[in-house]
Amino acid sequence: MTETFHTNSLFNISDKTKNRNAAERRFRMYGILAISIGLLMLLVLATTIILRGTSAFQQTFITLEVDLLESKLDKKGNRNIDDIKKVSTFGYSPILVNAMKQALEKHEISTSLKKKALGGIISKSAPSQIRDFVLEDVNRIGQTVVFKFLVNGWIDGYIKGRYSRESVANSKFASAEQFDLIDQLLEVGVVEKKFNFDFIFGADASDQRPEAAGIGVAMVGSFYLMLVVLVLSLPLGVAASIYLEEFAKQNVFTDIIEVTISNLAAVPSIVFGILGLAVFINYMHLPQSTPIVGGLVLTLMTLPTIIISTRASLKSVPPSIRDAALGLGASKMQTVFHHVLPLAAPGILTGTIIGMAQALGESAPLLLIGMIGYVATNMPNTISEGLLSPNSAMPAQIYEWAKRADPAFIERAWGGIIILLIFLLTMNTMAVILRRRFERRW
Amino acid sequence: MALNGVFYSLMILAFLAFFVSRFLTLKTVKGDIRRLHSRPVYYGLNSLFLTVFPAVILLIVWSFAQSILIDEKVKQQIPENFITEDAPLNLIMSEVDRLSEGLKQLVDQGTLSATKVENEDSELFGIEDKLESAGVFLSSSISPEVLSASRSKFAMEAFGSSTRNWLAVLVSVLGFFWSLKNSTAEFRARNHVERITLFLLGTAATLAIFTSLGIVLSMIFEALRFFGMHPWTDFFFGSTWAPSFSAGSELSILPLLWGTLYISFVALLVSVPIGLYSAIYLSEYASKPIRAIAKPLLEILAGIPTIVYGLFALTTFGPLLRYFFGDGGFLGVEWMSDSRSVITAGVVMGMMLIPFVSSLSDDIINAVPQSLRDGSYGLGATQSETVRKVILPAALPGIIGAILLAASRAIGETMIVVLGAGAVAKFAGNPLEALTTITTRIVSQLTGDLEFDSPETLVAFALGLTLFTITLGLNVLALYIVRKYREQYE
Numbered sequence: 015m016t017e018t019f020h021t022n023s024l025f026n027i028s029d030k031t032k033n034r035n036a037a038e039r040r041f042r043m044y045g046i047l048a049i050s051i052g053l054l055m056l057l058v059l060a061t062t063i064i065l066r067g068t069s070a071f072q073q074t075f076i077t078l079e080v081d082l083l084e085s086k087l088d089k090k091g092n093r094n095i096d097d098i099k100k101v102s103t104f105g106y107s108p109i110l111v112n113a114m115k116q117a118l119e120k121h122e123i124s125t126s127l128k129k130k131a132l133g134g135i136i137s138k139s140a141p142s143q144i145r146d147f148v149l150e151d152v153n154r155i156g157q158t159v160v161f162k163f164l165v166n167g168w169i170d171g172y173i174k175g176r177y178s179r180e181s182v183a184n185s186k187f188a189s190a191e192q193f194d195l196i197d198q199l200l201e202v203g204v205v206e207k208k209f210n211f212d213f214i215f216g217a218d219a220s221d222q223r224p225e226a227a228g229i230g231v232a233m234v235g236s237f238y239l240m241l242v243v244l245v246l247s248l249p250l251g252v253a254a255s256i257y258l259e260e261f262a263k264q265n266v267f268t269d270i271i272e273v274t275i276s277n278l279a280a281v282p283s284i285v286f287g288i289l290g291l292a293v294f295i296n297y298m299h300l301p302q303s304t305p306i307v308g309g310l311v312l313t314l315m316t317l318p319t320i321i322i323s324t325r326a327s328l329k330s331v332p333p334s335i336r337d338a339a340l341g342l343g344a345s346k347m348q349t350v351f352h353h354v355l356p357l358a359a360p361g362i363l364t365g366t367i368i369g370m371a372q373a374l375g376e377s378a379p380l381l382l383i384g385m386i387g388y389v390a391t392n393m394p395n396t397i398s399e400g401l402l403s404p405n406s407a408m409p410a411q412i413y414e415w416a417k418r419a420d421p422a423f424i425e426r427a428w429g430g431i432i433i434l435l436i437f438l439l440t441m442n443t444m445a446v447i448l449r450r451r452f453e454r455r456w
Numbered sequence: 457m458a459l460n461g462v463f464y465s466l467m468i469l470a471f472l473a474f475f476v477s478r479f480l481t482l483k484t485v486k487g488d489i490r491r492l493h494s495r496p497v498y499y500g501l502n503s504l505f506l507t508v509f510p511a512v513i514l515l516i517v518w519s520f521a522q523s524i525l526i527d528e529k530v531k532q533q534i535p536e537n538f539i540t541e542d543a544p545l546n547l548i549m550s551e552v553d554r555l556s557e558g559l560k561q562l563v564d565q566g567t568l569s570a571t572k573v574e575n576e577d578s579e580l581f582g583i584e585d586k587l588e589s590a591g592v593f594l595s596s597s598i599s600p601e602v603l604s605a606s607r608s609k610f611a612m613e614a615f616g617s618s619t620r621n622w623l624a625v626l627v628s629v630l631g632f633f634w635s636l637k638n639s640t641a642e643f644r645a646r647n648h649v650e651r652i653t654l655f656l657l658g659t660a661a662t663l664a665i666f667t668s669l670g671i672v673l674s675m676i677f678e679a680l681r682f683f684g685m686h687p688w689t690d691f692f693f694g695s696t697w698a699p700s701f702s703a704g705s706e707l708s709i710l711p712l713l714w715g716t717l718y719i720s721f722v723a724l725l726v727s728v729p730i731g732l733y734s735a736i737y738l739s740e741y742a743s744k745p746i747r748a749i750a751k752p753l754l755e756i757l758a759g760i761p762t763i764v765y766g767l768f769a770l771t772t773f774g775p776l777l778r779y780f781f782g783d784g785g786f787l788g789v790e791w792m793s794d795s796r797s798v799i800t801a802g803v804v805m806g807m808m809l810i811p812f813v814s815s816l817s818d819d820i821i822n823a824v825p826q827s828l829r830d831g832s833y834g835l836g837a838t839q840s841e842t843v844r845k846v847i848l849p850a851a852l853p854g855i856i857g858a859i860l861l862a863a864s865r866a867i868g869e870t871m872i873v874v875l876g877a878g879a880v881a882k883f884a885g886n887p888l889e890a891l892t893t894i895t896t897r898i899v900s901q902l903t904g905d906l907e908f909d910s911p912e913t914l915v916a917f918a919l920g921l922t923l924f925t926i927t928l929g930l931n932v933l934a935l936y937i938v939r940k941y942r943e944q945y946e
Contacts, residue, residue, distance in 0.1 A: 284899070378895070
């Protein structure tokens with residue numbers, strides 16, 4: 015036997031085969047590596063969102079007994095609401111400082127902090143909280159009332175571990191002494207960290223008071239956006255799909271429509287924002303920053319998605335159904351509306367939900383029609399107010415927070431993302447369930 | 457009559473029309489519906505359509521015609537010597553628009569009465585304060601010419617709108633009575649209703665064309681206005697992007713285009729290998745359970761809103777990069793001065809595009825017929841050799857199409873670059889430096905207080921048009937390639 019025979023045997027693998035097998039293994043490794051990197055990125059993203067966002071749902075509160083001193087709030091003593099209204103929130107600050115001092119005395123905590131620094135522990139929204147309470151019923155002046163106030167964003171940041179005594183050494187917003195005091199107050203239970211419902215249901219606040227900002231109003235804004243999108247894009251999308259799928263003759267005109275739709279689906283979302291700005295706001299003079307304009311823009315953006323998925327589900331209804339209906343004497347229109355459309359409905363709904371989920375997360379066009387840079391403070395009371403008064407939307411609100419420099423707002427932006435993702439997840443799950451439950455295989 | 461009133465009247469009339477004509481038709485056959493040509497509901501619908509649609513069409517057509525006609529009339533009212541270089545006609549007209557809107561608002565609020573606006577001059581001076589308290593801000597003090605033009609515009613609009621509204625209701629009532637004439641057993645109600653329905657369906661389908669036209673026209677008009685104020689040579693061939701509020705802005709798209717392409721290139725550099733290898737692995741190697749888990753998981757990345765990626769780039773990935781490459785950082789180099797950079801935005805955008813590339817390529821690889829694989833295995837090729845030498849070449853056009861689609865996505869992406877890429881417009885090569893993109897500039901030129909007659913604002917439309925053209929071109933090319941390729945194996 016010669017050497018060559020042995021080198022080529024199954025038992026004695028040649029160098030070339032070895033190389034080829036190694037290449038095979040390498041190739042397979044690349045594949046696994048690529049998928050792992052992809053999944054790792056997803057994992058990193060998810061962990062970041064959870065790690066950085068969950069703290070936004072908790073907020074530090076301070077419970078104080080506040081004396082609503084007549085000497086400060088109603089100097090004339092006649093409980094005249096107009097006089098009392100003249101006392102601005104600034105006039106309420108001393109009351110707060112007093113309450114703070116009393117609490118310290120009660121718990122026998124001593125501090126070297128000056129008045130201003132003591133008051134600075136409490137959120138800047140606290141005076142207006144008391145003021146609103148007093149203006150609601152002027153006879154409350156003179157009473158002692160227990161209030162729960164938000165704690166200033168910096169102090170809250172300390173409790174959440176965002177700041178340390180060293181990091182605020184040169185800050186004019188917070189000091190190490192304040193942190194010492196907070197530690198003591200935390201021990202006696204005057205200050206506590208609790209779940210903050212106001213973050214979910216509350217309104218945005220100015221950039222001085224990150225602790226008071228909430229996403230609730232923006233959520234309502236998003237709701238109205240989705241309302242407009244649903245009301246407009248579902249009927250229009252379904253009508254267009256029915257025409258294209260069931261009635262349109264194959265001609266140049268139909269071809270143009272089809273090409274336009276598939277191209278529209280790929281137009282960058284910001285271009286729709288430009289369209290909205292130029293047509294709806296500049297030309298038609300619809301009010302800026304309102305959900306109706308945002309909804310119209312998002313409708314145009316979602317329409318192609320809905321049309322494409324609706325056509326797919328119309329197409330999946332077998333021709334035998336149509337033939338049977340036509341054979342029994344139904345007209346073409348009756349066939350479509352009485353038989354094909356109901357059978358395609360689950361698929362259409364699934365597509366609509368997915369399209370709306372996309373629209374819900376979209377922010378670029380909203381920037382251009384002015385749904386940012388606006389502090390959304392008022393809940394709309396009626397539907398027409400909800401549609402026609404300026405508001406924000408969830409992604410726009412998140413962007414707005416991300417732009418503000420204070421890390422407390424970044425935390426809220428991540429918190430907002432958690433809420434947004436919960437909505438998206440719910441919608442997508444709904445779509446999946448709908449598809450599983452009602453999808454028919456013909 | 458206000459528009460609300462018209463709306464409610466139409467609703468009531470429509471309701472009436474449906475039931476009355478249905479009832480009348482049934483009465484003519486004494487309730488024996490077998491003798492009707494169509495089912496009763498069609499008679500009702502026919503009536504409803506006749507009652508509502510002519511009125512609605514009238515409302516829409518009239519509104520458009522009215523705004524054009526009134527504009528023309530108001531333009532004629534402005535004295536010729538009042539128009540100067542500093543105050544061209546369109547500027548005056550926008551002032552008139554705003555003032556007449558303001559007057560309308562004041563009348564709606566009840567601060568002014570409509571007759572006062574139409575008749576008396578003296579009352580209206582000092583109106584600036586009233587307007588301001590109502591939230592209408594005017595750029596300059598009101599001149600008598602503008603005021604009188606706005607007043608007549610207001611008057612014409614008020615007259616036109618109320619005429620339109622009454623006429624609409626009248627048309628609706630006429631349509632209602634006209635339609636009752638058709639409540640006979642012989643009337644082919646179904647055929648009528650179906651014809652109208654078909655027309656409506658077709659109209660809905662053309663909406664896509666109108667949207668596209670709207671996009672193109674709105675951008676072309678504003679872009680043309682921009683080119684009227686700013687030389688197009690500077691826009692396309694200049695080298696500096698430096699908008700300034702005083703005159704002499706340099707607005708060239710080239711530095712922005714450079715930033716856009718650079719960031720998109722980085723994004724593709726991340727997403728194409730990862731996406732492509734994932735697709736290959738998932739379609740050629742992975743077992744069914746792994747595929748069933750990994751594919752949807754990867755696709756989650758595509759469903760996450762871009763604002764999330766933007767925030768991730770801005771607050772997590774950017775600072776992380778800076779920790780390594782920044783001043784006083786981990787590696788002791790000073791390559792990065794800001795956490796926003798080409799890499800920050802590019803890599804995060806790449807993350808977003810992975811599922812896009814992978815699911816498109818997956819489809820394309822799966823479309824390669826099994827016979828090609830079998831042939832290759834039969835000749836003794838290993839699996840990887842089959843993929844590299846048979847499947848990939850066969851799928852190449854499709855994959856190129858997928859990459860082009862991903863590129864068009866990357867070029868049009870906004871939120872990630874707005875938050876992660878920075879605002880520096882220059883031709884820089886260092887990927888750790890901040891650069892800006894077309895979309896970022898569109899956002900920054902079109903947010904805040906806008907003056908729609910300065911080139912600094914209007915340039916956004918020219919940028920948008922360019923962006924639209926680029927992405928559209930890429931898409932058409934990609935779809936063409938993908939379609940052409942698919943046909944090969946069908």
